[in-house]
Amino acid sequence: MRTFFLALTVLTASASHVLAQSAEAGERVYTQCRACHQVGETARNLVGPQLNGIFGRKSGTIEGYNYSQANKNANITWDEATFRDYIVDPRGKVPGTKMVFAGLKNPQQVTDLIAYLKQFDATGKRGQ
Template identity: 50%
Template sequence: MMKRVIMIGLTCAASIAGPAYAQDLAAGATSFKKCGPCHDVGPTGKNKVGPVLNGLDGRKSGTVAGYNYSDANKASGVTWNEESFLDYIKDPKAKIPGTKMTFAGIKNEAEAKALWAYLQQYDADGKTK
C-alpha cells in the first residue's frame, strides 16, 4: 500500500510540475523577444550584437568564441546559473559595471525566472536538453 501512495504522489507532482514548466518556457520565449535583437539561441544561434546564449547554464562570462567582450565582462568572474542570471538581468550595468550590454533589465522576478527556464534548456550546441 505504501508504494502505491508514493507512486500516486509522484505522479500528481509530475503532472503539476509539467504544465508549469511548459508555461515557464512559453513565458520565457515571449520574454526572450526583448533579448532577440542582440542575442541568439537555438541550433542556428550565432553571435550578434551580443553573444549567443546557448549553453549559458554553467558557462563563465566572457568566454564565447568569436565574440568581442568588454574587459569588464571577461574579468567579472561570473559563472552563469539561475542565481547569477537573476541577479544580473535585473540591472546588467549595476552587476557588471563597464559591460557593453545596454539593456535596462527585467525587474519582474517571475518573468526573469521564466526567461532563465527558457535559456537554460539549450545546451552549447543549441539543442534542447
C-alpha cells in the first residue's frame, strides 16, 4: 500500500510539473507567431494584429487592423480558455477567420505561450 501512495505522489508531482507555465519557454513558442504578430512596447499590426493585452480584450477590436467579419462577430473575450481553444484550432473556433495558422497542438506549448503573452499589458509593457 505504501508503494501505491508513493507511486501516486510521484505521478501527481510529474503531472503538475508538465502543466506549469513557463514564460521563457513561451517566448520560444512565440517564434512561430512572430511572422504575423508582435508584442512589446513597439508592437504594431502586421499580417495579424498586435497581441499586447490580449487577455481580457474582445475579439476583433484592435484599432487599425482589418479583421475578418468572422473575427469581428465572434463575440469572444479572450481569456486562457478561449485563447487555448483558438490557438489549437483557429478555424474550428472561429470559422471564417483570416488566420492561416494550422494550430498549436502541444498542450504544454500552448500553456507556455499563454504565460508569455500574459506578461504584456495593453501598452506592451511587461508586467509579470
